[in-house]
Amino acid sequence: MDKKFEEAVKDFPILTRKINDEPLLYLDNAATSQTPNPVLDQIVSFYQNTNANVHRGVYTLANDATTAYENVREQVAAFIHADEAKSIVYTRSTTDGLNLVASSFGDLVVHEDDEILITIMEHHSNLIPWQQLAQRKHAKLKYVELAADQTLDMADFKRKLTERTKIVAVTQTSNVLGVTNPIKEITKLAHQQQAYVVVDAAQSAAHQTIDVQDLDADFLAFSGHKMLGPTGIGVLYGKLDLLNEMAPIQFGGEMIETVSRTQAKWQTAPWKFEAGTPNIGGVIGLGAAITYLNKLGMPWIEATEHRLVTYLLPQLAQITGLTMYGPKTVAKHESIVAFNLRDLHPHDVATGLDMLGVEVRAGHHCAQPLMTTLGVESTVRASMSFYNSLADMDRFVYDLKMVKEFFNRES
Structure with a gap:
């Protein structure tokens, strides 16, 4: 077995826990990853x-806290290959970052009869803010549909991208279909129409190398808790000239330069978007998570997870009555697998697996328009991380068959 894998697993004590007297098998990494000891x-x-609080005190602890806080900003910029740390805004989550872009930048560039182009596979966090913006501005919200293999239909994208398109918002990796979209191609086409591109990287930041300069994304958002870090901390990357154009949408301490009785002047980006005492501990945790990911190496993580999905998909395909969603070819599939078992409700399947210690997600995965397109109300979703093993995949398939047999026998 891979020595790096063996050492990494030791850093996650939660993986030794028992659920219903069975060893824990955690397969809900797309919702929240586990957090290692370091x-x-x-x-x-x-x-x-x-x-201590940051940016305020002149005493030693405050200076130390501020230095650590801002050093992580540099670290995040390097992690996603941004050209400068000022393009990194700390947020509460991916959702928070996407809402900031829609509420501030969206109000700047979208006007009546303009178009906003998103995909049918978007998580609600990258759908509802644009839906609300379109309603607020009397603009048109358009959806790119799926191709026959349940990847993004790029022909449909090219048809629907017009000179009226002001914003293209797209997930890098679908939280249901497990497919990674061609962001670089999308960005190139969008920029040819003078449109701006907003990328939801919640499902990709911990699983693949991200280079925002190569992608040429205008904005990109992700969360700490999906990449080994704590909850309540996220990142919004924005091209600095665009961040400088944007107005803050929250006001208070930290984000101001001067205040009089009648008016105020904001700090420059990114600090003008970080009103109030920030989640300093969350930022420190995010930096530690990036250090951990870098130590393992993103290429190793990608290869490890690709091996898992390559091993799992053919086994699932052999289960009678199981319908998988997303591309069937392993080359197009990341470590997120959504499926249903015929005549069984996803919640029943997930509950049955939980009784065996296997933790998966069941529901619409905050992607109800996608569920409607797939012709279902919900699915079961198993999502892997580098701390899962091929033996875990064997156990998952075996326990899934046990659950199927149990409910079929009961019926």
């Missing part, structure tokens, strides 16, 4: 040794 240790160390 990340937890760094968060605890901050609160034990450096806890």
Whole structure:
């Protein structure tokens, strides 16, 4: 077995827990990844040794906290290959970042009868903000549909991208279909029409190398808790000239330069978007998570997870009555697999698996328009990470067959 894998698994004590007297098999990484000891240790160390507010004090602890906080901004920029740290805005989550873009930048560039182009596979976080913007501005919201293999229909994208398109918002990797979209091609085509591209990288940041300069994305958002970090911390990357054009949508401490009785002047980007005391401990945890991912190496993570899905998909395909969603070819499929078992409700399947210690997600996965397109109300979703093994995949398939047999026998 891979020595790097063996060492990494030791960093996740939760994986030794038992669920219903069975060893835990965690397969809901698309919702939230587990957090390794080195990340937890760094968060605890901050609160034990450096806890102070940032940007305000002139004393040693405050200076230390501010330095650590801003060093992570540099670290995030390097992780996604941004050209400068000022293009990194700390947010609460991917959702928070996408809402910031829609509410601030969207109001700047979208007007009546303009068009906003998104895909039918979007998570609600990258759908509802644009839906609301379109309604607010009396603009038109258009959807790119799926191709026959349930990848993004690029021919449909090219048809629907017009000179009226002002914003293209697209997920890099679908949280249901497990497909990674051709962001670089999408961005190139969108920019030819003078449209701006907003990328939801929630499902890709922890699983593949991201280079925002190569992608030429105008904005890109992701969350810490899906990439080994704590909850409540996210990142919005924006091209600095665009961030400078945008107005803040939250006001208060930290984000101001001067205030009089009648008016205020904001700080420059990114600080003008970070009103109030930030989630400093979350930022420190995010930095520790990036350090951990870099130590493993994104190429190793990608290869490990690709091996898992390559091993799993053919086994699932052999289960009678199982319908998988997303591309059937392994080359187009990331480590997210959504499926249904004939005549069984996804919640029943997930509950049955939970009784065996296997934790998967069941529901519409915050992608109801996609569910409607697929002709279902919900699915079961198993999502893997590098700390899962081929033996885990064998166990998952075996337990899934056990659940299927149990419910069929009961019926």
